[in-house]
Amino acid sequence: xxxxxTLSQASGRVTLKELKAIIKMGLVQGNLxxxxxxxxxxxxxxxxxxxxxxxxxxxxxxxxxLIMGGACALNNYYDQDIDSIMPSKQSRPTVNNRISNKNLLxxxxxxxxxxxxxxxxxxxxxxxxxxxxxxxxxxxxxxxxKRHTTWNTVIGSxxxxxxxxxxWTAIEGQLxxxxxxxxxxxxxxxxxxxxxxxxxxxxxxxxxxxxMLPSVRGFNRTRVGMLLWLVALLPLPLLFTNLGTVFVVxxxxxxxxWMYLGLxxxxxxxxxxxxxxxxxxxSLNYLVLFFALAVVISLINMI
Numbered sequence: 548x549x550x551x552x553t554l555s556q557a558s559g560r561v562t563l564k565e566l567k568a569i570i571k572m573g574l575v576q577g578n579l580x581x582x583x584x585x586x587x588x589x590x591x592x593x594x595x596x597x598x599x600x601x602x603x604x605x606x607x608x609x610x611x612x613l614i615m616g617g618a619c620a621l622n623n624y625y626d627q628d629i630d631s632i633m634p635s636k637q638s639r640p641t642v643n644n645r646i647s648n649k650n651l652l653x654x655x656x657x658x659x660x661x662x663x664x665x666x667x668x669x670x671x672x673x674x675x676x677x678x679x680x681x682x683x684x685x686x687x688x689x690x691x692x693k694r695h696t697t698w699n700t701v702i703g704s705x706x707x708x709x710x711x712x713x714x715w716t717a718i719e720g721q722l723x724x725x726x727x728x729x730x731x732x733x734x735x736x737x738x739x740x741x742x743x744x745x746x747x748x749x750x751x752x753x754x755x756x757x758x759m760l761p762s763v764r765g766f767n768r769t770r771v772g773m774l775l776w777l778v779a780l781l782p783l784p785l786l787f788t789n790l791g792t793v794f795v796v797x798x799x800x801x802x803x804x805w806m807y808l809g810l811x812x813x814x815x816x817x818x819x820x821x822x823x824x825x826x827x828x829x830s831l832n833y834l835v836l837f838f839a840l841a842v843v844i845s846l847i848n849m850i
Contacts, residue, residue: 565640569623569651570616570658577834578710581733582611584838585714585726591845592789593719600718606665607673607717611710613662614677620655622689624648632755635748672716680709697760700741708733728786732837735779739805740830742773746823766819770812773826777806787841794844801836805829 561569586604590597623630623641630636640646646654659681667674683706692699711729716722745752745759746769753762761769784798808829812822 561640561646565645569620569640571619575612575615578615580838582710582714584841585711585729586718587842588725589715589718595718603669603717606669607714610662610665611713613658614681617655617658618681618684621685624651625689629755629757633751635751669717670720673713676709676712680706697758697763700738704734704737707737732783735776738776739773742769743823743827747820774809777809790844791848794840797840801833805833
């Protein structure tokens with residue numbers, strides 16, 4: 548190890564861009580959308596005042612960001628051996644020694660503890676759900692299932708779907724059918740999203756011996772799994788009748804569009820990687836559009 552490398556590791560000083568990579572800021576930002584939607588719908592559907600709820604929303608968003616970012620940093624700590632093998636992840640600061648393990652753990656646990664304090668300040672249910680998300684993501688997904696079973700993506704979907712629950716309970720203090728419906732949408736969305744990504748990186752996961760479904764069971768089995776999760780998504784808009792017919796129809800059209808794209812994989816001479824890329828891109832847009840529609844339409848209903 549050269550001198551520059553040693554100093555870099557010893558100082559633990561990273562750039563803002565590297566910090567975002569360590570805490571997987573893109574993933575965190577994506578999860579903040581359903582978290583905010585959960586809080587917003589709790590305000591609208593239970594007749595809370597938006598202005599008086601702003602402190603709770605801010606506390607919830609900051610606390611959620613901290614626990615998710617801390618859990619992701621801990622995931623990066625644990626996955627250094629895997630990431631060092633996968634070409635797409637070898638530039639991570641946790642792999643190229645831009646941050647020491649000591650500082651990485653301090654960052655991770657510091658963020659999670661502070662985030663949990665903020666959520667418990669809101670109320671006990673928000674803190675408990677946040678803690679369940681941390682334990683589920685770190686223990687059941689990162690440490691156990693990711694390395695031992697092709698069900699890892701589904702298992703990881705449970706903690707990955709808690710943000711809207713935190714958002715709702717931050718305002719209302721207890722769960723409801725709408726909160727659970729939001730959870731189910733995110734839960735069913737995740738396997739499709741991550742299977743599409745896993746198809747694109749199938750060779751990398753096989754190289755690192757991570758038992759992702761495409762690498763172990765092949766494309767056809769993965770495609771069937773994705774279609775089954777798309778089917779599971781189809782009836783979920785019916786759980787949001789309290790948002791009105793317009794939302795139910797638009798959300799259903801979003802689901803049908805995704806289903807149509809999924810079925811195009813049965814065309815002759817189609818490109819697997821191109822199809823997986825299209826499914827991945829649709830999944831990103833789906834998440835934003837579904838929850839944006841919920842916010843906008845609920846706002847229109849108030850007027």
